[in-house]
Structure formats: structure tokens, C-alpha cells
Amino acid sequence: QVQLQESGPGLVxxxxxxxxxxxxxxxxxxxxxxxxxxxxxxxxxGLEWLGRAFYRSTWSTVYALSxxxxxxxxxxxxxxxxxxxxQSVTPEDTAVYYCAKSSAWEEYxxxxxxxxxVTVSS
Amino acid sequence: xxxxxxxxxxxxxxxxxxxxxxxxxxSDVGGYNYVSWYQQHPGKVPKLVIYDVTNRPSGVSSxxxxxxxxxxxxxxISGLQAEDEADYFCGSFTKYNSLVFGGGTKLxxx
Numbered sequence: 001q002v003q004l005q006e007s008g009p010g011l012v013x014x015x016x017x018x019x020x021x022x023x024x025x026x027x028x029x030x031x032x033x034x035x036x037x038x039x040x041x042x043x044x045x046g047l048e049w050l051g052r053a054f055y056r057s058t059w060s061t062v063y064a065l066s067x068x069x070x071x072x073x074x075x076x077x078x079x080x081x082x083x084x085x086x087q088s089v090t091p092e093d094t095a096v097y098y099c100a101k102s103s104a105w106e107e108y109x110x111x112x113x114x115x116x117x118v119t120v121s122s
Numbered sequence: 123x124x125x126x127x128x129x130x131x132x133x134x135x136x137x138x139x140x141x142x143x144x145x146x147x148x149s150d151v152g153g154y155n156y157v158s159w160y161q162q163h164p165g166k167v168p169k170l171v172i173y174d175v176t177n178r179p180s181g182v183s184s185x186x187x188x189x190x191x192x193x194x195x196x197x198x199i200s201g202l203q204a205e206d207e208a209d210y211f212c213g214s215f216t217k218y219n220s221l222v223f224g225g226g227t228k229l230x231x232x
Contacts, residue, residue, distance in 0.1 A: 046211070046223065046225045047160075047213075048223065049222060052220070064220060098167070106174075107156040107158075107221065108213060109160070110170070114167060
């Protein structure tokens with residue numbers, strides 16, 4: 001059973017870069033069927049899908065239009081992790097950030113991390 | 123990539139049934155049988171209760187059922203119990219190879 005654990009700073013200053021890591025256990029980040037998603041949740045925006053990374057003979061990423069100009073999701077095969085970077089943050093980016101797994105042909109969240117609260121404030 | 127539309131709240135009484143709607147477009151809900159539903163209690167991680175429109179994960183009560191017609195999916199909870207009081211979110215795969223969620227529906231009155 002896959003387990004996901006997010007980690008990173010809980011406080012980020014406006015205009016800086018939010019960086020989070022998701023440690024994966026019980027599965028491989030390079031699995032040909034797994035998809036690694038980042039999702040955030042705030043009272044004002046609800047659940048918001050941010051992007052995904054997946055390996056299907058080559059690595060691919062897909063990003064939400066709302067953050068496409070600011071987001072990078074990268075796999076780290078040596079550590080079996082996937083990271084999220086969100087640049088130029090504002091207080092609107094304050095949210096609980098989740099790492100989540102879905103799969104090819106199984107397009108729903110099968111596993112969630114516990115979530116990590118990131119506050120954007122000076 | 124607009125969010126799916128759900129009612130902000132629905133109310134029910136113990137033993138009754140309620141239905142929560144989730145409206146999208148032909149690019150998401152209407153175009154794929156990849157609608158899912160999640161239950162979330164305060165301070166907890168969302169829990170999958172329905173996937174692929176109608177399927178229940180192992181361990182989820184048969185009181186939960188899902189359906190879809192055109193661009194609108196629905197979650198029905200029958201025989202409401204106190205522990206069903208929670209927020210419910212729908213989700214869908216989209217033609218952009220992304221996921222999209224609804225704004226969430228608060229189930230109250232239990």
C-alpha cells in the first residue's frame with residue numbers, strides 16, 4: 001500500500017518560491033502506471049488540482065492553467081520522491097498542499113498524503 | 123479548466139436519502155466515465171467513496187451510490203447516519219489529461 005509524505009517550509013514570504021517534497025513508499029516514482037499529483041485546498045478555493053508527473057517510457061508533466069506559468073513538478077528517482085515548486089507566491093497561495101497518487105486508466109485519487117499547510121505571509 | 127459545480131450545502135435527516143449533483147462539461151464529466159467522489163471530515167484527508175462514476179471502493183458502505191447523465195454526475199447517500207455529516211467533493215478527469223474538482227458540498231442536519 002503506497003504511503004505519501006509531504007514536507008517543506010510551513011511559512012513562505014510573498015514573491016518567494018514555495019518548495020515541497022513528497023516522499024513515496026510502497027511504490028516507485030518511475031512506475032509505468034502511477035501518476036503523481038499535487039493538489040491544494042483552501043477555504044476560498046476548495047480542492048484545486050495543480051499538476052501531475054508520470055513516467056510512460058519517458059517523463060511527462062501536465063499543469064493547471066491557473067498556475068502554469070509558475071509551477072514545476074519534478075521527479076527524483078534517486079530518492080523516490082516528487083517535488084513541487086511554485087514561484088512568485090502571494091497570500092492567495094496559502095493552502096494545505098497534498099501529494100496524491102492516481103494511475104493510468106484509474107483517474108481518481110487512490111492515495112493522499114496527510115497534507116501540509118503552507119502560509120504565505122511576510 | 124473551470125471547477126465543477128456543486129451545491130454549497132444539502133441538508134438531511136437520519137434515515138433519509140440525499141443526492142448531491144456535480145455539473146461539468148463535455149470536456150470532463152460528460153466526456154469520460156472517470157467521475158469520483160470524496161468524503162472529507164473536518165481536519166481530515168479526503169476519502170474516496172465512489173470512482174469511475176458508479177464503483178465503490180472496498181470498505182465503503184453500499185449506502186453510497188453514484189450515477190451520471192450527460193454532463194452531470196450525482197452522489198446519493200441513502201439511510202443517512204450521523205457519521206455521514208461531512209463535506210463531499212466530486213472530481214473528474216479532463217480532456218487536458220488533468221483532474222478537476224467541484225467546490226464541495228456540506229452535508230448537514232445529522
